[in-house]
Amino acid sequence: MTAHDVARALPGIEELRDHCRGLAVLDAVLSPERDARFYSFDAHWSEGVQLASMRDGMGSGFAIVFSDEGAYVGGFDHASPMSPWARTDAPAVWPGVLDTVPEVFRRYVTEPALRDETGVPAVTCCLWQRAADPGWRTGVIVFPEQADGDPDGAEVLFELLVDRSPDAYAQWASEHYETPVDVAAVRHVLAGGPVTPEIVAALNPDADPVGLAGDFARIGPPA
Numbered sequence: 354m355t356a357h358d359v360a361r362a363l364p365g366i367e368e369l370r371d372h373c374r375g376l377a378v379l380d381a382v383l384s385p386e387r388d389a390r391f392y393s394f395d396a397h398w399s400e401g402v403q404l405a406s407m408r409d410g411m412g413s414g415f416a417i418v419f420s421d422e423g424a425y426v427g428g429f430d431h432a433s434p435m436s437p438w439a440r441t442d443a444p445a446v447w448p449g450v451l452d453t454v455p456e457v458f459r460r461y462v463t464e465p466a467l468r469d470e471t472g473v474p475a476v477t478c479c480l481w482q483r484a485a486d487p488g489w490r491t492g493v494i495v496f497p498e499q500a501d502g503d504p505d506g507a508e509v510l511f512e513l514l515v516d517r518s519p520d521a522y523a524q525w526a527s528e529h530y531e532t533p534v535d536v537a538a539v540r541h542v543l544a545g546g547p548v549t550p551e552i553v554a555a556l557n558p559d560a561d562p563v564g565l566a567g568d569f570a571r572i573g574p575p576a
Contacts, residue, residue: 354508354515355496356428356478360489362515366424366482371575372517373405373417375543379522381568382548382556383530391529392513396573403573407510415510418461423483425458430506433477434497444473447505449494451479478505519543532557545575 363369377394384390391407398404401421408414412431417424430436435447451462451474458481462474482489496504503509513522519540527534538555542548548569550562 422457426480428478449492
């Protein structure tokens with residue numbers, strides 16, 4: 354799977370935004386320690402702009418910027434042969450990944466929060482959808498020869514955005530957090546249901562609903 358396949362599998366912008374919110378809520382409940390979470394959502398990232406993100410703790414992850422113009426997705430797999438730092442000469446983004454990003458999203462290509470300290474965009478795959486676009490778009494890319502089926506890291510990076518089922522998240526979270534995960538509670542959260550103390554307890558009996566209030570305020574309610 355590549356970014357081209359992900360573009361065909363992702364839902365519309367609003368559905369994706371709500372799903373990302375749900376993932377962030379679930380991770381906040383299952384992992385009170387922020388540094389240990391994979392999925393986050395900031396409803397107040399900047400004026401009129403929201404940010405969904407994933408960090409795997411090993412240098413890979415993605416950022417999704419939601420704005421009035423649409424949505425911009427940048428993903429980075431540190432082990433990908435398409436990494437800017439996999440090249441033998443000066444670090445550079447793989448040809449085609451960012452070349453045709455529309456002007457309305459260009460500022461996110463160079464956004465300091467979405468690149469490394471040298472200014473090189475930390476990206477191996479990129480997708481976008483303008484508000485008026487009928488679907489997700491990617492650049493025209495010639496993938497590396499002799500690469501495996503996930504040359505740009507898209508399959509691993511976006512697995513829970515492509516498979517948005519409660520069972521997929523519950524299986525992933527039970528392995529990552531090493532604890533059983535209540536599928537019914539996951540389904541409730543991903544459907545946009547209220548995160549009551551009962552739902553919190555079903556997901557994580559040790560979590561403090563009051564202590565999570567700040568996290569939930571940052572994530573914001575479903576649209």
